[in-house]
Amino acid sequence: MTTDTAKTPAAGRLGYRFNLVGMLALAVILLWGLVAVFAHLLTPYPVGDIVDVDYFGPMSKQFWLGSDYLGRDIFSRIVMGARYTVGISVAAVAIACTTGVVLGMIAAVSGGWTDTLLSRFLDAMSSIPSKLFGLVVVAAVGSSIPVLIITLSVIYIPGAYRFARALAVNINAMDFITVARTRGENVFYIIRSEILPNILGPVLADLGLRFVFIVLLLSGLSFLGLGVQPPYADWGALVRENIGGLPFGAPAVMFPSIAIASLTISVNLLIDNLPNKIRDRSAQ
């Protein structure tokens, strides 16, 4: 998973040390990443099969997290849902951050009209509320996994762009960039070899935060019935399906919510507990 693999080697190779909370958060994130990859091996029951005679069944030895509104095993559905929630979000965050960061660096290095036009346009895009943007696009083209991934990434490109541009503008003013320019290096060399290595740490931290936003938005859209479509279900869709169990506190509606919260809170805690060295380049 991009967020995981992107962060761990950087941390390991450079010998940064995490505190306990950061380690725990990282462990939870890695766990969900593994669950998403090996979901098909972990489900005790087939996801679509009605296995319980009762609906909204309680937690038991047979059904670890109870059963849903049709009597399907919730544990299996959450494990499979991890694949959709984590997979779609990772794909979207990868596209959003790559595009946003590349555009941001190009804008910062080129300056002038390119910068003004890009900034104006992306700022305008970011003044469409994210949930609304999702609603309108899904209403127009219908919901499918590729549409979701592209919509989510388009929504978060402006934020990644603005963040990367602000960092790159600072680096761009430094002497070694002037030297590189004088040497006659082209824009792409400067971006790849001079700017990117210097903004990588904060960009990765920002990627984590953006991942949280995307998970939240995806869950929100699925909860509104506009995300992953039945018979498949991500965590947001699981809450939607089982919302009928809410008045009597059924585990079927609580555990998908807990799954979302455990993932997003862990990512937030990990970012908060990253060593300052990674988080904020200017603090060095």
Next chain:
Amino acid sequence: MNHRILSLVMSRLLITAITLVIVSFAVFFATMMLPGDTATILLGQAATPEAVAGLRTAMHLDEPAVIRFIRWFGGLLTGDLGTSYANDMPIADLIAGRFINTLKLAGVTALFSVPIALTLGITAAMMRGSLYDRIVTVLTIGVISVPEFMVATSAVLLFAVYLKWLPALSFANEVHSITDLLRVYAMPVVTLTFVVSAQMIRMTRAAVVETLNTPYVEMALLKGASRKRIVLKHALPNALGPIVNAVALSLSYLLGGVIIVETIFNYPGIAKLMVDAVATRDLPLIQSCAMIFCVGYLILITLADILAILSNPRLR
């Protein structure tokens, strides 16, 4: 120096106007991507080609997209929002009542969340590093990191299922008495207050903490001023701009929250109308609702920027 403030504010307003045009362009063309011909969909499969052609001309569907965009945008500016596909009513009539309902919900939420959030944010910043501060920070991170619907479901579980103070998911839409009023408003307002306050507390706390880190506050500390005096006399007046900015920005989170909250509690507001319009694919209605949300959002973030300009003493 008032001239300078005025020109800054004017240029910010100009940017807002440009943004509005770009946004409406985006909303219009996002809904243009719908596959299929609108006239055929409206008249059904059995319609004669002449009828379809007639409707296309009547609805100006055979004109180029840019002309239609200008016509639609002009209609928006003059208050003509078009006609709903689904029930053939003027959209302005459909929206009016719903819009007031949403404004009421947002207003009541702001009334509760602003004082609560400011108090918690400022006191947490004052007692930075204390147990109280840590509890507030952990709670706000908790609320920010979970989806809005989870705040709503947790509120239902807590207040309706365990404490039994409020009825769970009651869908009473006619208000006859105070109890009914409470029933309709209580859960949505509680949920939205949590969502918005968390953002506001975080931003307020950050603004005050940043001010407390400045050299003049350190100076006041060195001169022996009490903590209360440092915060109230030295830090707060200077943090006021960022705080007001934070309040306006956090209130823009209302817009996202309102979509979820109105749906989950079946509140008859404009966001519910829009989610229902998505289900029936009623494009003119979706476009109008989307524009209302975008305009509201734009107003709030513009307001936040203008307040930040006005409160900057260096410009006075």
